[in-house]
Amino acid sequence: MNRNRLHHNQKNKSSNVRACPDCDLLQSIPLLLPNEFAYCLRCNATLLKNQKNSLNRSLSFAVTGLILFFIANLFPLITLKALSLTQNGTVLSTAWVLFEMDRPLLSLVMLFTTFIFPALTLLGTVYVLLQIKTNRINDYTAPLFRFLHHTHIWGMLEILMLAILVTVVKLGDLAEVIFGVSLYAFCLLILAMTLLDYYLNPHDIWNSIRQYNRESK
Amino acid sequence: MKTARESKLISCHLCHTLSRLPQDTGYTVTKGDKKIKCSCCQSILHSRYPDSISRTWALLIAAFILYIPANTLPIMSVNYWGEIQSDTILSGVMHLLHEGMWPLALLIFIASIFIPIFKLATLFLLLISIQLKLVYRPKDRTTLYRITEFIGRWSMVDVFVIALLVALVQFGSTASIRPELGALSFASVVILTMFAAHTFDPRLIWDVINTNEK
Numbered sequence: 001m002n003r004n005r006l007h008h009n010q011k012n013k014s015s016n017v018r019a020c021p022d023c024d025l026l027q028s029i030p031l032l033l034p035n036e037f038a039y040c041l042r043c044n045a046t047l048l049k050n051q052k053n054s055l056n057r058s059l060s061f062a063v064t065g066l067i068l069f070f071i072a073n074l075f076p077l078i079t080l081k082a083l084s085l086t087q088n089g090t091v092l093s094t095a096w097v098l099f100e101m102d103r104p105l106l107s108l109v110m111l112f113t114t115f116i117f118p119a120l121t122l123l124g125t126v127y128v129l130l131q132i133k134t135n136r137i138n139d140y141t142a143p144l145f146r147f148l149h150h151t152h153i154w155g156m157l158e159i160l161m162l163a164i165l166v167t168v169v170k171l172g173d174l175a176e177v178i179f180g181v182s183l184y185a186f187c188l189l190i191l192a193m194t195l196l197d198y199y200l201n202p203h204d205i206w207n208s209i210r211q212y213n214r215e216s217k
Numbered sequence: 218m219k220t221a222r223e224s225k226l227i228s229c230h231l232c233h234t235l236s237r238l239p240q241d242t243g244y245t246v247t248k249g250d251k252k253i254k255c256s257c258c259q260s261i262l263h264s265r266y267p268d269s270i271s272r273t274w275a276l277l278i279a280a281f282i283l284y285i286p287a288n289t290l291p292i293m294s295v296n297y298w299g300e301i302q303s304d305t306i307l308s309g310v311m312h313l314l315h316e317g318m319w320p321l322a323l324l325i326f327i328a329s330i331f332i333p334i335f336k337l338a339t340l341f342l343l344l345i346s347i348q349l350k351l352v353y354r355p356k357d358r359t360t361l362y363r364i365t366e367f368i369g370r371w372s373m374v375d376v377f378v379i380a381l382l383v384a385l386v387q388f389g390s391t392a393s394i395r396p397e398l399g400a401l402s403f404a405s406v407v408i409l410t411m412f413a414a415h416t417f418d419p420r421l422i423w424d425v426i427n428t429n430e431k
């Protein structure tokens with residue numbers, strides 16, 4: 001948003017020196033105003049963002065997400081009704097049916113991408129953010145946050161959302177599709193997780209951990 | 218302006234803390250025989266990802282190979298009143314088209330056919346361009362890489378659709394759906410290309426470019 005200020009403040013000592021993660025160019029980033037983003041001069045990668053109240057906002061979205069995740073997995077997402085038979089579908093039952101049909105690998109892919117990784121992301125993020133908020137960072141905070149960073153791309157709930165949509169349209173002609181309570185929770189969960197991603201600022205978290213490292217030495 | 222490497226610095230790929238670069242072997246930075254860890258997050262520091270090119274090639278070739286069964290083997294079979302019909306990715310798209318569900322057909326076409334080909338081709342060309350030390354439009358190549366990294370996971374949508382159909386359509390002998398081997402091959406292609414995009418280091422695109430030019 002404010003590319004010019006990068007040039008202006010190049011000699012400002014209080015500014016933050018960063019190497020671009022995508023092209024390795026060293027550049028100093030001035031103190032950002034709220035809602036300002038700093039981009040790399042050479043390749044346009046986002047170097048830093050500054051969001052007002054990032055910690056509180058991301059914590060509230062993470063907690064909301066966790067509650068919604070619980071509800072979304074408690075009841076059926078969709079129910080199929082045909083020939084007086086009904087069939088319920090939840091995230092876990094999907095993985096289980098695949099396992100029963102002798103497709104253990106496919107079942108594991110489902111289980112990890114749509115249940116385990118999203119659950120760990122939400123639980124872990126709430127835990128790390130609470131530690132920072134209450135000033136209780138310990139030696140395990142850094143490895144945990146590192147783990148969350150690496151597993152983040154493997155949580156694929158938003159893709160499952162799209163898949164549910166496709167499935168509903170596909171089955172619409174053949175059978176009666178009933179939306180469960182969990183489906184609404186699931187939609188809100190995707191929204192909460194998107195906002196969490198947007199507001200979570202890893203830079204702030206690493207800064208807190210850096211400070212802890214300095215103090216504990 | 219200089220890069221971190223030219224300034225004898227190394228930037229942590231996770232928390233972006235800058236550390237001194239004692240002895241650059243090109244891949245992993247070592248002090249004596251010990252790998253150096255980031256002072257902030259304890260990640261092992263690399264000036265560039267270790268063996269980025271060869272690892273990405275290996276994953277990409279594996280994905281290429283699995284791409285063949287993913288498209289030739291059926292992804293699922295539908296049993297409807299005792300009549301069994303198997304579908305591959307392409308025939309599934311065709312069916313949707315014949316039934317007049319063209320928005321759905323388009324979506325599945327983009328996710329299951331266009332994105333994987335686009336991703337395999339882009340990574341292939343990026344690797345070649347780095348090995349030929351091309352200086353051609355590095356910014357656009359970096360953008361291309363970012364797009365590849367972002368869209369790759371969306372190919373999983375077809376795998377999830379199959380899983381959901383299988384879980385929902387279980388009405389005994391009247392109607393049931395089974396996942397077939399093609400679905401697993403396709404899921405493996407998506408996962409392998411995601412790993413390939415992950416091991417690819419975009420900084421290699423810029424290493425041949427003189428920082429003074431900008």
Ligand SMILES: [Zn+2]
Pocket residue numbers: 020021022023024025040041042043044045
């Ligand atoms: Zn850059």
Ligand SMILES: [Zn+2]
Pocket residue numbers: 229230231232233234255256257258259260
């Ligand atoms: Zn680090």
